[in-house]
Amino acid sequence: MRATFMYGAGDVRIETVPDPSIIQPTDAIVRVVNTCICGSDLHSYHQRPSTGEGTSMGHEFIGVVEDTGTAVTTVKRGDFVIAPFAWSDGTCEFCREGLQTSCLHGGFWNADGVGGGQAEAVRVPLADGTLVKVPVGEDPALLASLLTLSDVLGTGYHAAKSARVNGRTTVTVIGDGAVGLMAVLSARRLGAEQIILLGRHKDRTDLGIEFGATHVVAERGEEGIAMVRELTGGHGTHTVLEAVGYQDAYRQAVGVVRPGGTISRVGVPQYEDAPIGFGSLFGPNITLTGGPAPVRAYIEELLPDVLDGTINPGRVFDRTIGLDDVPSGYRAMDSREALKVLVRP
Amino acid sequence: MRATFMYGAGDVRIETVPDPSIIQPTDAIVRVVNTCICGSDLHSYHQRPSTGEGTSMGHEFIGVVEDTGTAVTTVKRGDFVIAPFAWSDGTCEFCREGLQTSCLHGGFWNADGVGGGQAEAVRVPLADGTLVKVPVGEDPALLASLLTLSDVLGTGYHAAKSARVNGRTTVTVIGDGAVGLMAVLSARRLGAEQIILLGRHKDRTDLGIEFGATHVVAERGEEGIAMVRELTGGHGTHTVLEAVGYQDAYRQAVGVVRPGGTISRVGVPQYEDAPIGFGSLFGPNITLTGGPAPVRAYIEELLPDVLDGTINPGRVFDRTIGLDDVPSGYRAMDSREALKVLVRP
Numbered sequence: 001m002r003a004t005f006m007y008g009a010g011d012v013r014i015e016t017v018p019d020p021s022i023i024q025p026t027d028a029i030v031r032v033v034n035t036c037i038c039g040s041d042l043h044s045y046h047q048r049p050s051t052g053e054g055t056s057m058g059h060e061f062i063g064v065v066e067d068t069g070t071a072v073t074t075v076k077r078g079d080f081v082i083a084p085f086a087w088s089d090g091t092c093e094f095c096r097e098g099l100q101t102s103c104l105h106g107g108f109w110n111a112d113g114v115g116g117g118q119a120e121a122v123r124v125p126l127a128d129g130t131l132v133k134v135p136v137g138e139d140p141a142l143l144a145s146l147l148t149l150s151d152v153l154g155t156g157y158h159a160a161k162s163a164r165v166n167g168r169t170t171v172t173v174i175g176d177g178a179v180g181l182m183a184v185l186s187a188r189r190l191g192a193e194q195i196i197l198l199g200r201h202k203d204r205t206d207l208g209i210e211f212g213a214t215h216v217v218a219e220r221g222e223e224g225i226a227m228v229r230e231l232t233g234g235h236g237t238h239t240v241l242e243a244v245g246y247q248d249a250y251r252q253a254v255g256v257v258r259p260g261g262t263i264s265r266v267g268v269p270q271y272e273d274a275p276i277g278f279g280s281l282f283g284p285n286i287t288l289t290g291g292p293a294p295v296r297a298y299i300e301e302l303l304p305d306v307l308d309g310t311i312n313p314g315r316v317f318d319r320t321i322g323l324d325d326v327p328s329g330y331r332a333m334d335s336r337e338a339l340k341v342l343v344r345p
Numbered sequence: 346m347r348a349t350f351m352y353g354a355g356d357v358r359i360e361t362v363p364d365p366s367i368i369q370p371t372d373a374i375v376r377v378v379n380t381c382i383c384g385s386d387l388h389s390y391h392q393r394p395s396t397g398e399g400t401s402m403g404h405e406f407i408g409v410v411e412d413t414g415t416a417v418t419t420v421k422r423g424d425f426v427i428a429p430f431a432w433s434d435g436t437c438e439f440c441r442e443g444l445q446t447s448c449l450h451g452g453f454w455n456a457d458g459v460g461g462g463q464a465e466a467v468r469v470p471l472a473d474g475t476l477v478k479v480p481v482g483e484d485p486a487l488l489a490s491l492l493t494l495s496d497v498l499g500t501g502y503h504a505a506k507s508a509r510v511n512g513r514t515t516v517t518v519i520g521d522g523a524v525g526l527m528a529v530l531s532a533r534r535l536g537a538e539q540i541i542l543l544g545r546h547k548d549r550t551d552l553g554i555e556f557g558a559t560h561v562v563a564e565r566g567e568e569g570i571a572m573v574r575e576l577t578g579g580h581g582t583h584t585v586l587e588a589v590g591y592q593d594a595y596r597q598a599v600g601v602v603r604p605g606g607t608i609s610r611v612g613v614p615q616y617e618d619a620p621i622g623f624g625s626l627f628g629p630n631i632t633l634t635g636g637p638a639p640v641r642a643y644i645e646e647l648l649p650d651v652l653d654g655t656i657n658p659g660r661v662f663d664r665t666i667g668l669d670d671v672p673s674g675y676r677a678m679d680s681r682e683a684l685k686v687l688v689r690p
Contacts, residue, residue, distance in 0.1 A: 093580075094604060102604035102629055162632075235438075259439060259447035265627060272622035277614040282636045284447055287507075288621065291630030 002345070003119030004057040004326045008050030012327040015054065020115055020123035025071035028127035030081060033138060034147045035061040035117040036317065037329050037341045039177045040268050043245070045330050057326075058118030058343075059085040059109040060150035062143065065131070066121065074128045080138055081131040082303075083117065083124060084296040085109065085151045090129025098297035103129070117150075118326055120345045132299045136307065144314025144342060145306045148182065152340070153302060153313045154295025155266045156182025156243065160190050161298075162289045163239035163264035167191035172228055172236070172256045173213070175243035176204035178316040178340040179266055181211055183241040185311060188212025196228055196237060198252070204339055207315060221248075225255035232258070239264060242290070247271040254280045265290035317342040347690070348464030349402040349671045353395030357672040360399065365460055365468035370416035373472035375426060378483060379492045380406040380462040381662065382674050382686045384522045385613050388590070390675055402671075403463030404430040404454040405495035407488065410476070411466065419473045425483055426476040427648075428462065428469060429641040430454065430496045435474025443642035448474070462495075463671055465690045477644045481652060489659025489687060490651045493527065497685070498647060498658045499640025500611045501527025501588065505535050506643075507634045508584035508609035512536035517573055517581070517601045518558070520588035521549040523661040523685040524611060526556055528586040530656060533557025541573055541582060543597065549684055552660060566593075570600035577603070584609060587635070592616040599625045610635035662687040 001019050006012050020029055035058050048055075065079045075081055088095050088103035095103050106126060110116040114125055124130055134146060145153075156179050165171055171187045173180050176199025187195050188211065197213035199205045205216040217227045229236055236258040242249050245267030253263045254275065263286060275281075281288060305311045319338040321329050323345040332338035346364045351357050365374055380403050393400075410424045420426055433440050433448035440448050451471060455461040459470055469475055479491060490498075501524050510516055516532045518525050521544025532540050533556065542558035543565075544550045550561040562572045574581055581603040587594050590612030598608045599620065608631060620626075626633060650656045664683040666674050668690040677683035 097605060099605040099630060162630075260442060260444040269622040269627050272620050272624060273618045274621050275617050276619050276621055276633065277617035279617060281633070282610060282614050285444060285507075285634075285636030285639075287632060287634040288626065289630075289632040289634075291627045294630075 001120035002323050003115060004323070005054030006044055006048055006057050007054045009046055009048050011050065012045070012057070012330050013054065014324055014326060020121055022067055022069045023123065024125060025069035026126050026128065027069045028065050028072055028075060028124045028131060029067040029121055030061070030063040030083060030124050030131070031066045031121050032061045032063040032117060032119060032345045034143050035343045035345065036147060037118070037326070037333055037343065038151060039179060041330070042334055043268065043270060045334055056110045056116035056119065058116035060147060061117035061122060062147050062150060068127060072127045075131050075133055080134045082134060082146060082149050082299055083122070083131055084154065084299065086292070086296070087114070087125050087130040088296055089126045095129060098294055100294040100296040101292040118323070118343060120323065130296070134303070142306065144317045145312055147342065148313040148316065149295065149299050149302060149306065151295060152178045152182045152316065154298040155179050155293040157186040157298050157302060158293030158295070159183045159241040159243060159264045159266040159290060160186035163241060163262045165190045165192050165239050167193065169239050170194040170232060170237040172196045172198065172240045173243065174198045174240060174249050174252055175267060176201055176208060177243060180243035181208050181316055182313055183243050183266070184208045184213045185211040185313060187241065189311065194237070196231055198224055201336065221252070224252060228256040235259065236261065238262070241266070243267045245270050247274055250274050254286070257286050259284035262287040262289060266293060316340045320344060346465035347668050348460060349668070350399030351389055351393055351402050352399045354391055354393050356395065357390070357402070357675050358399065359669055359671060365466055367412055367414045368468065369470060370414035371471050371473065372414045373410050373417055373420060373469045373476060374412040374466055375406070375408040375428060375469050375476070376411050376466050377406045377408040377462060377464060377690050379488050380688045380690065381492060382463070382671070382678055382688065383496060384524060386675070387679055388613065388615065390679055401455045401461035401464065403461035405492060406462035406467060407492050407495060413472060417472045420476050420478055425479045427479060427491060427494050427644055428467070428476055429499065429644065431637070431641065432459070432470050432475040433641055434471045440474060443639055445639040445641040446637045463668070463688060465668065475641070479648070487651065489662045490657055492687065493658040493661065494640065494644050494647060494651065496640060497523045497527045497661065499643040500524050500638040502531040502643050502647060503638030503640070504528045504586040504588060504609045504611040504635060505531035508586060508607045510535045510537050510584050512538065514584050515539040515577060515582040517541045517543065517585045518588065519543045519585065519594050519597055520612060521546050521553060522588060525588035526553050526661055527658055528588050528611070529553045529558045530556040530658060532586065534656065539582070541576055543569055546681065566597070569597060573601040580604065581606065583607070586611070588612045590615050592619055595619050599631070602631050604629035607632040607634060611638060661685045665689060
């Protein structure tokens, strides 16, 4: 089959490799119907050292089960399924608490002998815990939105849920990428009535307004902070959903959060140390939360809204390509020509 | 009157100054019955530069109202009252949300022309919002416990409440100072059944066991982290209440918190930058919360338990002195001869 590999920063290649096959009795093989390129893939695209070895890529996919191991009971050949961006057993104490990203026996795609989603097929470990069967077939009108349940919708939703957004909380969303826009949609779904989206790309912030943003702030840094404060009586918002991952975005979050409020991060931090002392988080009693979203926990909750069209998160995809064009898809996302690229292998 | 002033690290003096008097119609004058020395006073005692000017000290006191401004309605001359460690109007949006430490019109003792509690009397701004009348008189058996409502009990309780401790959460408390011990008592009060106290002073950890600690870990650093993990099936505790404020304690908190868990800080951070990236907080979805406790919010809730003897937090005081001995009281706490020093002016 064909699959995507990254050999270093900016070096993405499509290669032919052996088809995946069942190794453990708990495995399933899924033929990928739709996959996509993630904002977090771009961190690798910028930073990965060239080692001469390629790493398989992609962690978001929906597809059809082609084969199952003897121990798999919840999905069968022909089922149309969603794969979350982490695989998990569904039975350990963390999975039972809804934190599948910390599953005791789980893991992530593209590591430990498991391939990636930007490919024609994937071996899915712990298929019973990992895969969610969609109760409809391959409805073309729904595919894009179903694919967002694999990562970006659940990640935006995790930001809002972790921050405990509700009808009484004001919200700032930092970042107009796909996850930021999903955070807007999620905050609206949870009842927030003031949602301030910080972003500079008008086509994206326009989509953010359709998803529920009530204000857009294009200014950055201190100027952007001042704008948010002006919109909130001087105090900032109860919650800040940080969907970027750079330290500048974290500092902006600290600048716009209200005393007693919550910063919820879902952008993968590209830093380790940052201010959390008296002058930033401690003095005003700010809570910092978030992390890799246990999207598996949210699929059942969000799926009905996707199926009945209440939400249409698939609108974040603004380009569709075939697998052979994935390298150009990375370039398009990196140059911000494309917001999020859908791939049909 | 006599009052305590600090002139620099290690330089505490008792001086005679004019009696405080009503300045604003919202003021009250309180004659101090009991005050005390706080672990956070020791940070100044270690670090304050000598400028030739003294700063008044003390932020914990209970006493009797001697005079009130014309606008004060909730307390009157002769009332026995508790003063929380921040003064606040009780009416702004933050006070109404229970975050009196962020009161729009409030402030802290020993600043902005307001004196400190380690004195014979104090001018209390915004007396209606700040002071809580005790429904009993100066009962000698209750004074020490009532005094803890001024800071350490409310601060320990804030740690536990902010971490959402309940009957299903396991708890680590870092620090066997007065606040750490109050955090133990608070976690127990909120129903926690496993409370691991990290501390090395046997007399203090023994008191911690009386307050509800189920395990004591005297080891520090990696060894201490390993001990907590051993006690918790390898995963750490759901909540960590950090009552120290040094970065080592924060790192220990990160080491013993369970994936998906919460670190709640009430020790005033003596650092600004610290690890919060993928390898510390983000990867395992750790929440970081806490800050200066809005103890005013907790006084009414905790007072009945103090009055009826359900809790006896006053046991953290192991030395009682007069005002003239306050300099030696600082020395005793600094050298850890005393856990917490009560002062009767």
